[in-house]
Amino acid sequence: MGDLNSNLMALSSYALDSTKKEDLLDQYLQETLCQMMDEYHKNQTPIDIDFRKLIHWLRAGDQLTHQIHPYPAKLLPHIAYFFLKAHKNLTQKLVLDPFCGSGTVALEASIHGFLPLVADANPLALLLTKVKTTPYCIEKLIRIKEKISYKYIRYKVAPTIDIVNPDLWYLPEHKKQLEILLRTIEEIVDQEEKAFFKICFSSLTKKVSFADPAISVPVRLKTKEKFSPTINARINKRLDWIKSANIIQEFNIIVDANIERVTETNNKYPNRSTAKQVGIDARSLFTNLNDSIPMPDNSVPLVITSPPYGSAQKYVRASSLSLNWLELASPKELRSLEEKSIGREHLRKTPLHLEESNLPEDYVQLLKKIAHKNELRARITQKYLIEMSQVVDEIARVTAPNGRVIFVLGNNQVCGETLRNDRFIIECFQKHHLKLKLILIDDIKSRGLMTKRNRTASVISRETVLVFEK
Numbered sequence: 001m002g003d004l005n006s007n008l009m010a011l012s013s014y015a016l017d018s019t020k021k022e023d024l025l026d027q028y029l030q031e032t033l034c035q036m037m038d039e040y041h042k043n044q045t046p047i048d049i050d051f052r053k054l055i056h057w058l059r060a061g062d063q064l065t066h067q068i069h070p071y072p073a074k075l076l077p078h079i080a081y082f083f084l085k086a087h088k089n090l091t092q093k094l095v096l097d098p099f100c101g102s103g104t105v106a107l108e109a110s111i112h113g114f115l116p117l118v119a120d121a122n123p124l125a126l127l128l129t130k131v132k133t134t135p136y137c138i139e140k141l142i143r144i145k146e147k148i149s150y151k152y153i154r155y156k157v158a159p160t161i162d163i164v165n166p167d168l169w170y171l172p173e174h175k176k177q178l179e180i181l182l183r184t185i186e187e188i189v190d191q192e193e194k195a196f197f198k199i200c201f202s203s204l205t206k207k208v209s210f211a212d213p214a215i216s217v218p219v220r221l222k223t224k225e226k227f228s229p230t231i232n233a234r235i236n237k238r239l240d241w242i243k244s245a246n247i248i249q250e251f252n253i254i255v256d257a258n259i260e261r262v263t264e265t266n267n268k269y270p271n272r273s274t275a276k277q278v279g280i281d282a283r284s285l286f287t288n289l290n291d292s293i294p295m296p297d298n299s300v301p302l303v304i305t306s307p308p309y310g311s312a313q314k315y316v317r318a319s320s321l322s323l324n325w326l327e328l329a330s331p332k333e334l335r336s337l338e339e340k341s342i343g344r345e346h347l348r349k350t351p352l353h354l355e356e357s358n359l360p361e362d363y364v365q366l367l368k369k370i371a372h373k374n375e376l377r378a379r380i381t382q383k384y385l386i387e388m389s390q391v392v393d394e395i396a397r398v399t400a401p402n403g404r405v406i407f408v409l410g411n412n413q414v415c416g417e418t419l420r421n422d423r424f425i426i427e428c429f430q431k432h433h434l435k436l437k438l439i440l441i442d443d444i445k446s447r448g449l450m451t452k453r454n455r456t457a458s459v460i461s462r463e464t465v466l467v468f469e470k
Helices: 024-042 077-085 106-109 123-133 137-155 172-186 190-208 229-244 247-268 318-325 331-339 361-373 374-397 421-432
Strands: 094-097 113-118 299-304 398-409 413-414 417-419 436-444 461-470
Touching: 024 077, 024 318, 077 299, 094 106, 106 113, 106 123, 106 299, 106 398, 106 421, 113 123, 113 190, 123 190, 137 172, 137 190, 137 247, 172 247, 190 318, 190 374, 190 398, 247 299, 299 374, 318 331, 331 417, 361 374, 374 398, 374 413, 398 421, 421 436, 421 461
Parallel strands: 094 113, 094 299, 299 398
Antiparallel strands: 398 461, 413 417, 436 461
């Protein structure tokens, strides 16, 4: 299947000047992308790039509403920014992200004059993306916040919320207080504003839980003998803070910070569009919320997306506490929600049937090697490849003639065998006669990505950006 190491061409010549006026900057970025594609066409060699240096004026930290809620494996905003600005001359300002995740592409699309079309199997991702891209009335949010605080003091009881292992994650009194707070939020009449406060509440449930904040999936925070005294002292300090946390006070801190983020975004981009949901499955996209009208063929001029990397992230488990608290999925429904997700970590026990996969022969041989070491991992990998092929079928169907698809993904190893996700995706798109115009490769510099999921997986250290044209 080939070596993960490539002969890469340096991109030191592409240095952009952020002081240019907006329209000139758009043109400059368009020309830069064209130069990259010309260079790739000439040499057929992946180009080594650092998007942080390329778009050096864009801060990677807390900006606009990007950090309104924690989420694992967020796409680097610089990637979305670059490709959106480089396509600013499109007549039809639509961009599709069928794996919207935390809403990075959607927010960048929204503030740059595009209508974001989004899908995701995780309902928390869809809620978060909606909130990130909504230009809320700040005065209304402040009034609702005051009502919540008033009701919270008055209410003494609230419906019990079913949480996975609640005693493991919360003090009994905190769980009760969180339930009372959620009751006040559920009473908000306006659905858009309710969504905003639910996202704030979701952040709170992670913040005051005993889950380790440094790990994306819920893992109980505790001291260990192998840790240094300094680290254990830091953990004990965190545990003491959790035990003494004031629920409504911490909630208001989160709300105030998010209101500031929305205010900043409103001031800079008052005319941005709220993301439009077009499905819950990247393999089946629709134009309406009840999924009855398929998205038209050849209708989307630009697709920017970063799908799951096969064995790189446990999205449903990472969101499990929020999904439970917001009643988007009960503890018993988490498994079925995961089964609807591409790149899942579990499969029901069934035999491995390689002859039914209809995968390229070299990938069939790869699966055989993996199965010899671990049949479950082979089945999970096979399922992932089959479903990603179906995703490409759907993206190719809806992409407009001359439209472009930007696909961000990573290669990894399964049971010591190299899985070239990039080559597989290239083959899939080429079956639909989409031309590969560019390959960019960027190092991963910690963006919340669980780069090694279990002992059968490898560390993912580089991301590949594939650019196709129909």
